[in-house]
Amino acid sequence: MAYLTANSLKGNWATLLLPLTASENIDFDILDEEIDYLTSIKVDGIYSGGTAGEFYNLEEEETLRVNEMLAKKCHAAAIxxxxxxxxxxxxxxxxxxNSLKHLRxxxxxxxxPDWVAPTYSEQAEFLTRIQEKAFPIPLVLYNPPHAKRMVTPQEFNQLANLIPGLIGIKVADGDTSWYKAMKPIAAKLAIFxxxxxxxxxIASGVAAGAYSNIACLSPLGAQRWYALMLSDTKEALAIEKLLLGFFRKAIDPLKNAGYSNPALDKFLAVVGGWSKISTRIRWPYRSVPEANVDEARKYAKKALPSFFFEH
Incomplete structure (x- = not known):
């Protein structure tokens, strides 16, 4: 399978959610089924080790086993x-x-690095070293809003010029001024x-895709919605308004109550019902109670019928 480039990195990418047993061990049977489902519906890509994969709470042998499963199935399915x-x-x-490079x-x-916030020169030094070790495999930088150092548009532009192995970034978006500032960078990096x-x-011409929380709710619905963005912008934007209404109603109150992003992502998956995963996340973080699922699911099915399918 070819390595991604800034031009080929695009679309609806599904995160690999971490299924846990009551004792907080990884349920590899459910993980196996999860990967099979995502490959069968042909999402544009799958990624491991994201926030919903609880990378910050994995031991190294767990990281290796999860990624060995993912790599084997994705290579076989050409995903x-x-x-x-x-x-x-x-x-x-x-x-x-170094331990995962052989999975290609x-x-x-x-x-x-996120304990001591890195200066721009330290960001560049870090990514230069990583690039050297990763070659020829490219890099995607995840810079979420809670990062210790938020990279500015100017710094993204500098990094794109300095680090040829950097092909994409995962960021929170902003208002129209943010999109305007990021427009030149979109010619160099795939912006998610x-x-x-x-x-x-997508309508702005800046974004190439998403590592999608909507794919947590419904991977197939998210994939079809992305296809609609490429053919009917007006209808895709109308669906976005419905999604934002669902988030205000069912997700924002949980976020305001202090539940973390991985807890919310797993909650979305349980609401969507496409996986056997539970809302459980690892200690010391709080899981959204399963009792919240039914009400959110009823609202989602009413507001977002195109995101629910028989599984």
Missing amino acids: PFQIGISDTNPKISLKRL PSAFQLIL VPGHHLATG
């Missing part, structure tokens, strides 16, 4: 996949890269925005 090597410790990111992912995804804003991002 692009990215392996997350993120860690707050840069040396562990390097270690993960389409790209590696990673965060910047939040899943529930993807129609706006």
Whole structure:
């Protein structure tokens, strides 16, 4: 399978959610079924080691086993996949890269070191070293809003020029001024925005795709919605408004109550009902109670019928 480039990295990418047993061990049977489903519906790509994959709470042997499963199935199905090597410790990111490079992912995804916030020169040094070790596998930088150092549009532009192995970024979007500032960078890097804003991002000409929270809710629905963005912008934007209404009604109150993004992503998957995964996340973080699922599912089915299918 060919490695991704800034031009070929696009579309609806599904995160590999981490299924857990009551004792917080990984349920590899459910994980196996999850990967099979995602490959069968032909999402544009699958990535591991993201926030919903709880990369910050995995031991190294678990990281290896999860990614061996993902790589074997994605290579067989010819589905692009990215392996997350993120860690707050840069040396562990390097270690993960070295131990997983033989799986030949389409790209590696990673965060910047996140305990001591890196200056721009330290960002460049970190990515230069990672690039050297990863070659010829390209890199995607995940810079979420809660990162210790938010990379500016000017810095993204500089990094794109300095690090040829950097092909994409995963970021929160902003208002029209943000999209205007990111427009020149879109010619150099594949810009991925939040899943529930993807129609706006595609319509702007800036976004290439999403590592999608909407694919947590419904991978097939998210894939069909992305296809609609390429053929009927007006209808895709109308669906985005419905999605935002669902988030205000069912997700924002949970977020405001202090539940973390991985907890919310797993909650979305349970609401969507396409996987046997539970809402459970690993200690010490709180899981959304399963009791919240029924009401959210009823509202979602009413507001978003095109995202629900028989599984």
